[in-house]
Each structure stands twice: as C-alpha cells, then as structure tokens.
Amino acid sequence: MKLFEFIAALSVTQIVCGAPLEEEWGVPTYAKLEVIEPKFFKDLGSKRARISYGPYLVPSSEDPETHGMLSFRDMNILLPCHDCLITSFTADLQYEGGKTANANTGMWLHHNGLMNLNRTDMACEHWPERMAVNGNERSVFDYTLKGTRKAGYYLREGDQVFLVTEAMNMREEARTVYMVMxxxxxxxxxxxxxxxxxxxxxxxxxxxxxxxxxxxxxGVFTAKAATGWTSKYSGDLILAVPHTHDGNTLQEVYMDGKLVCSSVPAYGETAEFVSHVESDGHGHDHGESEHIYHISSITQCANVSKVVPGSHFTISSFYDYEKHVPMKDHHGELEPIMGIQFLYLARPQAEAIEHILSMKPGDLQAFTSQVGGNGGD
Known part of the structure; x- marks a missing residue:
C-alpha cells in the first residue's frame, strides 16, 4: 500500500520519525497526522494532510547558552505522500492545543526550512536541494496559484526531507511548541x-x-549579491516567494537586468504580529518602544516570466531602520539581515521527472560546514 493510500484510510495517526546526522543535528520527533479537506483539484483526487512535528521545548530567554533561541533539526520527517505532487504547503508554530505561537505571546517562528536530501540544489549544485524557507510571516507556498495552474513539486519514492525549525522564546519560562504544516x-x-x-x-x-x-x-541601505543565478533550463517562472527580516521595505528580482518581481512586506496587520516589550527590555526585545510591529506578510509574484537557458537572475533587498525597527538579539545587537527569494521554475513533466530521477543525493556535510552548524541563514 502506498503511503498516500495509507493516509487516506486514517483520521489521525502518530508515529516516531527523525534520525540525526549526528547527535547535535537531530532530535527524535513525533509526527501527528490528520487528514483534512483539500482546497483545489478535488476532481483529480487531491488530498490534504495536517502534520504536527514536535514537541519542541524552547529554552527560557534567560538560558545563558541559548538566550531562548534554539534550532530543532529532523533529518527524515514524516511526509504526506511519496510518488506524488505537492501542490501547496503552509507552516505554523503552535502551542499544545492548536493556539498559534507568535510575537504577541512572546514566541517566534524565526525560521522554518526544508531540504530534500535525495536531490541536488539548482543554485548551489553540490548541496542538497533547498525546497523552501519561511519565517514568522508564515507564507503560503501554492504552486497551483489557487487552483489556476497545474503544477507541483514531485516527491519520488524514498525521498528524505530534512526539516529545520528555529524558534525564539522571549519569556522567562521554557515552553513547548509544535511545527504544524x-x-x-x-x-x-x-x-x-x-x-x-x-x-x-x-x-x-x-x-x-x-x-x-x-x-x-x-539608516537606509540596500543589500545585493555580487553574483546571481543563471538557468540551464527552459520553463515558466510561476512563483517567487520572499523572506526578509524586520526593517525591510522592498525586495526586487531582476531577470537579465529587467525588474520582474517586487515584494513588499506588511507590518503588524493583526495583533499576533505585535510584540509588547517590558520597560527593562527583557528577552529578545527587537527594539525599545512598547509596541513593536513585525513583518506579518510579504507580497509574492506569480506567473513571473518565461525562462530559457542563459536567463540570469539577481536580487536586491532594501532596508530602512528609520521606518521599521530592525531585529535585535538578546544583547540588543542587530541581527544579520536576510534577503532571500525562492523562485519556482515549472518544467514539462516528462523531462522534469527524467532530470529528478538522474539526481544524486546532495552533500549535506558541505552544507553544514558552510553554515557552521546553524541550520542555514
């Protein structure tokens, strides 16, 4: 029985998954799976699963080693299916019982990242494939563009996906959270x-x-990479999903020098994305004022452009610390900024699957050496 058939026969299941690369790179994780109603392509038999990964115990902000920031790394997570097309996914940080953990309760989803260890990365070809990265904005990754585009990410039999969850606790007590996808x-x-x-x-x-x-x-500044990415393939750039840090005002992607995508962050759209800082600046205060408004969403770009071999992409990320309070660490020091745009290139099915089946596993050790054991940016 294929895994997707097994899932369809269940309402809720709980299994143990996760195998560490080495002791500090993995934690045993329980994954609770619930079958829920799909949103698009029901006529084609689409399915939807909610999987809770965890529990993760996030240390106190007073912990002398972590200051409340800790990464949890699961080397082989429970996936909803194999030999299937992932058409969309979301990620949310939650407490026991399903309440969202966010800035207003002193808990941050600092980063959430997925890597397919059985494939090689398109932009850094010796690494495992980076599937997606998210932050506290909790973006939706929808390759179908709300059911208007027939596209998806192919998971083949045996694919092993590595999940990194970086959570930040701004309260004095250690607290337990779950990554819910x-x-x-x-x-x-x-x-x-x-x-x-x-x-x-x-x-x-x-x-x-x-x-x-x-x-x-x-002040105001712009971050740019000295290099970019040049495509070896033809296809449609159907989706561009950004990730930045507080202080960002705009992120732009250029193809062959022409602007093709502008992503603008919004701040504090709901109360969940507003933190309340004590007068003594306790914990990761991210600033000095009583109410700090954090990035709550960032605009994505859909149906961006046709791509051919030789198409060259670059990125610029614009920051204004006078307009938006930047992110700071436990000691009040500025955290490094980020400017990432995940581009999703849709290619015809036959040639794409042939390419995927020819891929070898990426060099995870090269990745971990480069990022210094910190799980990425």
Missing amino acids: EWEYLPGTPAEFDIVFPIWLDVKGNCLNETNGVQKEA
Whole structure:
C-alpha cells in the first residue's frame, strides 16, 4: 500500500520519525497526522494532510547558552505522500492545543526550512536541494496559484526531507511548541501537470559564501549579491516567494537586468504580529518602544516570466531602520539581515521527472560546514 493510500484510510495517526546526522543535528520527533479537506483539484483526487512535528521545548530567554533561541533539526520527517505532487504547503508554530505561537505571546517562528536530501540544489549544485524557507510571516507556498495552474513539486519514492525549525522564546519560562504544516497533494503525476524546481536566490550569495551577513548600525541601505543565478533550463517562472527580516521595505528580482518581481512586506496587520516589550527590555526585545510591529506578510509574484537557458537572475533587498525597527538579539545587537527569494521554475513533466530521477543525493556535510552548524541563514 502506498503511503498516500495509507493516509487516506486514517483520521489521525502518530508515529516516531527523525534520525540525526549526528547527535547535535537531530532530535527524535513525533509526527501527528490528520487528514483534512483539500482546497483545489478535488476532481483529480487531491488530498490534504495536517502534520504536527514536535514537541519542541524552547529554552527560557534567560538560558545563558541559548538566550531562548534554539534550532530543532529532523533529518527524515514524516511526509504526506511519496510518488506524488505537492501542490501547496503552509507552516505554523503552535502551542499544545492548536493556539498559534507568535510575537504577541512572546514566541517566534524565526525560521522554518526544508531540504530534500535525495536531490541536488539548482543554485548551489553540490548541496542538497533547498525546497523552501519561511519565517514568522508564515507564507503560503501554492504552486497551483489557487487552483489556476497545474503544477507541483514531485516527491519520488524514498525521498528524505530534512526539516529545520528555529524558534525564539522571549519569556522567562521554557515552553513547548509544535511545527504544524499543512500539505496539499495529488497522488502520482497527473497528466498536464508541470513539475516545479526551487531556486534559492540570496543577497549573501546562493551558496551563502559572499558574506557572513550584512549588518548596519542605522539608516537606509540596500543589500545585493555580487553574483546571481543563471538557468540551464527552459520553463515558466510561476512563483517567487520572499523572506526578509524586520526593517525591510522592498525586495526586487531582476531577470537579465529587467525588474520582474517586487515584494513588499506588511507590518503588524493583526495583533499576533505585535510584540509588547517590558520597560527593562527583557528577552529578545527587537527594539525599545512598547509596541513593536513585525513583518506579518510579504507580497509574492506569480506567473513571473518565461525562462530559457542563459536567463540570469539577481536580487536586491532594501532596508530602512528609520521606518521599521530592525531585529535585535538578546544583547540588543542587530541581527544579520536576510534577503532571500525562492523562485519556482515549472518544467514539462516528462523531462522534469527524467532530470529528478538522474539526481544524486546532495552533500549535506558541505552544507553544514558552510553554515557552521546553524541550520542555514
């Protein structure tokens, strides 16, 4: 029985998954799976699963080693399916019982990242494939563009996906959270569906090797990578999903020097994204004022452009610390900024699957050596 058939027969299941690369790179994780109603392509048999990964015990902000910031790394997470197309997914940080953990309760989803260890990265070709990265803005990754585009990410039999969850606790007491992801998918590879490939475009260089992170003490500035990414393939750039830090005002992607995507962050759209800082600046205060408004969403770009071999992409990320309070660490020091745009290139199914089946596993050790054991940016 295929995994997607097994899931369809269940309401809720709980299994143990996660195997560490080495002791400090993995934690045993329980994954609780719940089958829920799909949103799109129901006529094609689409399915949707909510999977809770955890529990993760996030230390106190007073912990002398972590100051409340800790990464949890699961080397082989429970996936909703194999031999299937992932058409969309979301990520949310929650407490026991399903309440969202966010800035207003002193808990941050600092980063959430996915890597397919059985494939190689398009932008940094010796690394495992970086599928997606998210932050406290909790973006939706929808390759179907709300059911208007037949496209998805292909998970083949045996694919092993590495999940990094970086949580930040601003309170004195240690607290338990869960990474809750909703996956929508189609069994197999339905006809007429293209296959998407993720491309990591970064102001720090696509192998994170141009700088250790741009830091500015004040003012207005722009971060740019010295290099970009050049495509070897034809296809449709159907989706561009950004990730930045507080202080960002705009992020732009250029193809062959022409602007093709502008992403603008919004701050504090709901109360969940507003933190309340004590007068003594306790914990990760991210600023000095009583109410700090944090990035709550960032605009994405859809149906961006046709891509051909030789198409060259670059990125610029704009920051204004006078307009928006930047992120600070436990000691009140500015955190390195980020400027990432995940590009999703849709390619015809037959050639895409042939390419995927020819891929070898990426060099995880090269990745961990480059990022210094910190799980990425």
